[in-house]
Amino acid sequence: MSDEIQSHDSSSTPVRTEPVQDPGLQPHQWRPTDVDPAQERRAERQISGMFTVAALLFVLFAVSYFAIDSDQTFLNWSASNFALGATLGGGLLLIGVGIIQWAKKLMGDHEMVEMRHPARSSAEDREAVMADINAGLQESGVGRRPLIRNSLFLSVGALAVPSVVLLRDLGPLPHGQDETVWKKGMRVVNDVSGLPIRPEEIEVGQLINAEPAVFFPAEGEEEAEVHGHELLAAKSKAAIIVVRMRPEDITPSEGRENWGIDGILCYSKICTHVGCPISLWEQQTHHLLCPCHQSTFDLADNGKVIFGPAHRPLPQLPLGVDSEGYIIAMSDFPEIVAPSYPELARDQKRLDGES
Amino acid sequence: MSTDTYTPVEDTGFGKKAAGPVGWLDDRLGLAGVAKKNLRKVFPEHWSFMLGEIALWSFVVLLLTGVFLTFWFQPSMSEVVYDGSYAPFRGLEMSQAYASTLHISFDIRGGLLMRQIHHWAAALFVGAMLAHMLRIFFTGAYRKPREINWLIGVGLLALGMVEGFAGYSLPDDLLSGTGLRFVDGLIRSIPLVGSYLEFFIFGGEFPGEEIIPRLYMAHILLIPALLLGLIAAHMLLLVYHKHTQWPGAGRTNDNVVGYPMLPVYAAKAGGFFFVVFGFTALMGALVQINPVWAYGPYNPSEVTAGSQPDWYMGFSEGLVRIMPNWESTFLGHTWSWNVFIPGVGGLGLLFTVLALWPFVERWVTGDQREHHLLERPRNAPTRTGLGVAGMTFYGVGWAAGGNDIIATQFHLSINALTHIFRIGIFLFPVIAFIITRRICIGLQRADQNKILHGYETGVIERSPDGSYAERHAPLPVTEQYRLTAHDRLPALEAPAETDENGVALPHGRVAKVRHRVRSFYYKGAIDKPTLAEVEHADEHLAEIEGHPVHLGEDFQGVSETGIPKSH
Numbered sequence: 001m002s003d004e005i006q007s008h009d010s011s012s013t014p015v016r017t018e019p020v021q022d023p024g025l026q027p028h029q030w031r032p033t034d035v036d037p038a039q040e041r042r043a044e045r046q047i048s049g050m051f052t053v054a055a056l057l058f059v060l061f062a063v064s065y066f067a068i069d070s071d072q073t074f075l076n077w078s079a080s081n082f083a084l085g086a087t088l089g090g091g092l093l094l095i096g097v098g099i100i101q102w103a104k105k106l107m108g109d110h111e112m113v114e115m116r117h118p119a120r121s122s123a124e125d126r127e128a129v130m131a132d133i134n135a136g137l138q139e140s141g142v143g144r145r146p147l148i149r150n151s152l153f154l155s156v157g158a159l160a161v162p163s164v165v166l167l168r169d170l171g172p173l174p175h176g177q178d179e180t181v182w183k184k185g186m187r188v189v190n191d192v193s194g195l196p197i198r199p200e201e202i203e204v205g206q207l208i209n210a211e212p213a214v215f216f217p218a219e220g221e222e223e224a225e226v227h228g229h230e231l232l233a234a235k236s237k238a239a240i241i242v243v244r245m246r247p248e249d250i251t252p253s254e255g256r257e258n259w260g261i262d263g264i265l266c267y268s269k270i271c272t273h274v275g276c277p278i279s280l281w282e283q284q285t286h287h288l289l290c291p292c293h294q295s296t297f298d299l300a301d302n303g304k305v306i307f308g309p310a311h312r313p314l315p316q317l318p319l320g321v322d323s324e325g326y327i328i329a330m331s332d333f334p335e336i337v338a339p340s341y342p343e344l345a346r347d348q349k350r351l352d353g354e355s
Numbered sequence: 356m357s358t359d360t361y362t363p364v365e366d367t368g369f370g371k372k373a374a375g376p377v378g379w380l381d382d383r384l385g386l387a388g389v390a391k392k393n394l395r396k397v398f399p400e401h402w403s404f405m406l407g408e409i410a411l412w413s414f415v416v417l418l419l420t421g422v423f424l425t426f427w428f429q430p431s432m433s434e435v436v437y438d439g440s441y442a443p444f445r446g447l448e449m450s451q452a453y454a455s456t457l458h459i460s461f462d463i464r465g466g467l468l469m470r471q472i473h474h475w476a477a478a479l480f481v482g483a484m485l486a487h488m489l490r491i492f493f494t495g496a497y498r499k500p501r502e503i504n505w506l507i508g509v510g511l512l513a514l515g516m517v518e519g520f521a522g523y524s525l526p527d528d529l530l531s532g533t534g535l536r537f538v539d540g541l542i543r544s545i546p547l548v549g550s551y552l553e554f555f556i557f558g559g560e561f562p563g564e565e566i567i568p569r570l571y572m573a574h575i576l577l578i579p580a581l582l583l584g585l586i587a588a589h590m591l592l593l594v595y596h597k598h599t600q601w602p603g604a605g606r607t608n609d610n611v612v613g614y615p616m617l618p619v620y621a622a623k624a625g626g627f628f629f630v631v632f633g634f635t636a637l638m639g640a641l642v643q644i645n646p647v648w649a650y651g652p653y654n655p656s657e658v659t660a661g662s663q664p665d666w667y668m669g670f671s672e673g674l675v676r677i678m679p680n681w682e683s684t685f686l687g688h689t690w691s692w693n694v695f696i697p698g699v700g701g702l703g704l705l706f707t708v709l710a711l712w713p714f715v716e717r718w719v720t721g722d723q724r725e726h727h728l729l730e731r732p733r734n735a736p737t738r739t740g741l742g743v744a745g746m747t748f749y750g751v752g753w754a755a756g757g758n759d760i761i762a763t764q765f766h767l768s769i770n771a772l773t774h775i776f777r778i779g780i781f782l783f784p785v786i787a788f789i790i791t792r793r794i795c796i797g798l799q800r801a802d803q804n805k806i807l808h809g810y811e812t813g814v815i816e817r818s819p820d821g822s823y824a825e826r827h828a829p830l831p832v833t834e835q836y837r838l839t840a841h842d843r844l845p846a847l848e849a850p851a852e853t854d855e856n857g858v859a860l861p862h863g864r865v866a867k868v869r870h871r872v873r874s875f876y877y878k879g880a881i882d883k884p885t886l887a888e889v890e891h892a893d894e895h896l897a898e899i900e901g902h903p904v905h906l907g908e909d910f911q912g913v914s915e916t917g918i919p920k921s922h
Binding site: 016017018019020021022023024025026065070071077078080081082084085086088089090091092093094095096097098099100102103104107108109111112113114115116118119120167170171172173174175176177191209211227228229232233235236239269270273274275276277279280291292293294295305307308309310311312339340341342343344345346 | 395396397432433434440461462464465467468471472499500533536537539540541543544545546547548549550551553554555556557558559560561562563564565595596597604605607608609610611612613614615618619622623625626627628629630631632633634635636637638639640641643653654655656657658659660661662675676677678679680681682684687688689690691693694697725727758759769770773806832833835836838839840883884885886888889
């Protein structure tokens with residue numbers, strides 16, 4: 001052991017300084033299985049019993065695999081899953097416990113002592129390595145040929161260019177974050193049936209989960225205009241809720257007076273915090289609570305945030321009624337829906353300019 | 356087991372046959388050289404050394420069950436119409452990922468079991484890593500020369516959490532999609548580049564068609580490969596440094612006392628693999644986890660109340676829930692502090708603090724020695740206090756992640772709860788620190804009392820003048836040694852601000868700060884008794900008021916009923 005840096009408390013110090021001296025390793029304690037042949041045989045029987053039962057359980061596993069139908073139940077729970085898991089798990093546990101018992105009860109339990117060595121290498125080894133490194137550096141000429149060295153650094157550094165450029169096609173550049181499929185005249189339809197909604201069908205206090213009509217097949221069509229994964233992307237921005245409150249309870253801000261129909265208002269269903277669909281409706285207080293992070297919005301007060309981590313109010317969709325008496329959107333959302341992103345302020349400014 | 360009847364393996368029938376092939380291998384690989392050093396390597400024993408083993412074995416269970424699941428899982432987001440055996444969903448449009456998860460759960464025999472074992476083992480993997488890390492922290496096992504292994508461990512924990520999240524997202528059910536939506540919001544909140552990262556990672560607008568195939572690649576190839584490499588490095592360093600041990604009679608900083616790898620430790624560790632596998636299999640058989648068919652396919656306009664991530668993401672989730680709604684606009688950009696600080700900053704802070712701690716502590720204590728003996732948590736009161744404060748911080752964040760569940764279960768106001776957590780996340784760790792440090796110091800004092808005044812035997816004696824006193828007796832010397840085997844406290848001298856010529860020292864200010872932090876670190880800690888104190892105590896204990904204490908060789912204290920215990 002090198003003593004130049006390390007200074008271990010060593011029990012071999014001649015002068016006694018520690019309050020209690022190390023009494024040294026204690027004598028070995030014999031186990032019952034070491035001294036009593038009956039105990040030893042008992043342990044042997046126990047352990048081999050465990051292994052045997054484990055083997056039996058694995059056979060039972062195969063039996064249940066073939067014998068139990070997938071729709072059979074046991075205590076309201078898949079019988080197959082229960083039987084397979086219980087036999088497999090039970091067998092594995094028995095093997096494990098058996099091996100550990102073997103080690104604890106029958107294998108030798110004399111403690112052994114091994115000396116430690118400092119983690120560092122010996123001083124000679126360090127010197128030898130430094131000598132090798134120096135020889136290598138000198139023979140390569142790295143120090144003497146800065147032109148080669150630096151241009152190598154340059155070229156390897158420039159390897160970053162293809163590595164980064166190659167990743168460019170991971171995805172398109174950001175686009176469309178400030179628009180949804182809503183546009184003037186698009187019908188508001190029920191999110192399950194796809195049927196358009198008349199204002200008189202909605203009671204005061206009622207909330208309807210709704211979607212734009214393009215998410216459902218038009219009359220006579222097989223497939224909706226928006227479908228497949230495009231539908232999911234469009235839905236994650238265009239989902240809405242329609243609520244009816246007493247008109248006297250609503251306090252629309254300036255310019256929003258005509259966005260509703262007799263107390264029927266429409267808001268984005270996508271939380272402005274991290275985009276959960278928000279739908280816990282407190283009818284009496286007009287509050288809408290997000291189930292993910294509990295941001296709470298006041299729908300009677302322009303979707304204002306009244307609690308929780310969301311910052312922006314819930315965007316409101318201006319409503320109207322078409323010639324057949326169904327509820328329609330009067331425009332796309334004037335405010336940006338879904339979670340905030342770095343360019344949001346810029347995009348919102350542009351939207352404000354357009355309207 | 357008697358050794359006199361033992362036949363060496365090379366003389367047995369098996370050995371004679373095996374010697375050829377083993378010799379063949381050794382001719383080419385030189386195995387004997389490595390095996391000689393390691394087959395009988397000594398490992399010390401303590402129950403807490405098992406926590407890391409649980410993590411290791413649950414990782415193996417994850418590999419085994421994970422391979423099984425890949426035979427059928429299809430990482431594709433293309434929409435298909437479900438026609439499997441789960442009747443409620445027949446005819447419903449869903450992604451192939453979700454449909455194949457249902458297929459594994461309902462049509463592959465044992466598929467549901469493997470899915471559930473996989474999920475339980477994942478929860479156990481992260482939990483065991485965390486518990487193992489706390490064990491390392493509270494016993495100071497990360498000190499020199501093991502700092503690098505601590506860093507590898509921090510990396511394993513971080514990767515394990517990412518791996519778990521990636522796996523959680525793959526089935527593409529409503530819950531996992533909601534989790535992805537949250538991550539999408541999180542990525543968007545990254546200042547300046549958020550939108551670009553979002554579009555590159557998701558291959559377009561959320562949810563796109565790419566994220567599940569990409570997460571699948573990360574989940575079954577990239578991250579497991581990194582985990583395997585780091586685990587290998589973790590184990591190699593463990594073997595090189597040799598395991599730490601608790602101080603005790605015969606157990607010093609220079610040796611390691613325990614059982615040999617072959618056969619005892621190999622059997623115990625190998626057996627424990629079966630125990631962990633068996634335990635997770637029973638969990639998979641008896642306790643339902645992540646019933647994806649109950650949630651339905653992902654739909655960005657639906658969510659269930661009480662949506663919860665897997666437990667190890669609860670801390671981040673909670674921080675996001677209790678963060679005030681700060682968002683600001685400057686430099687023409689929107690800065691979503693309400694999502695970025697808790698979502699990215701929370702775990703970032705946790706892992707940064709964890710990674711730096713060994714180096715910070717070394718700077719504070721100035722201790723450059725190698726440590727192979729574990730420190731009892733009470734003997735490092737400030738470290739233990741800080742650790743418990745960190746656990747409290749984590750715990751408050753974690754509880755806040757379930758604030759809606761707590762509110763509905765206990766009929767509390769969610770708003771009040773959120774406010775309590777907002778204050779608590781700063782206040783409770785401070786309280787926890789103060790209380791823990793006090794408890795540690797109290798325990799140190801109790802140890803000191805046991806050394807200097809003996810332990811309480813429970814024997815009450817009446818003296819001739821009628822007074823009662825409890826008889827104390829000296830602890831066995833092994834126990835006395837165990838309680839005093841730790842380092843003595845260092846002397847805390849204020850650093851000189853000037854040298855002998857009165858010139859200000861260059862690092863005077865840093866030294867002053869360091870001295871202050873150091874005084875805080877050792878504040879209140881009780882030093883172990885000195886040699887003189889113990890010698891004095893020995894005399895005192897040997898003869899109390901002229902009545903020699905003779906409890907006999909086999910006296911071991913008394914039971915609650917006052918009857919002396921014996922062998």
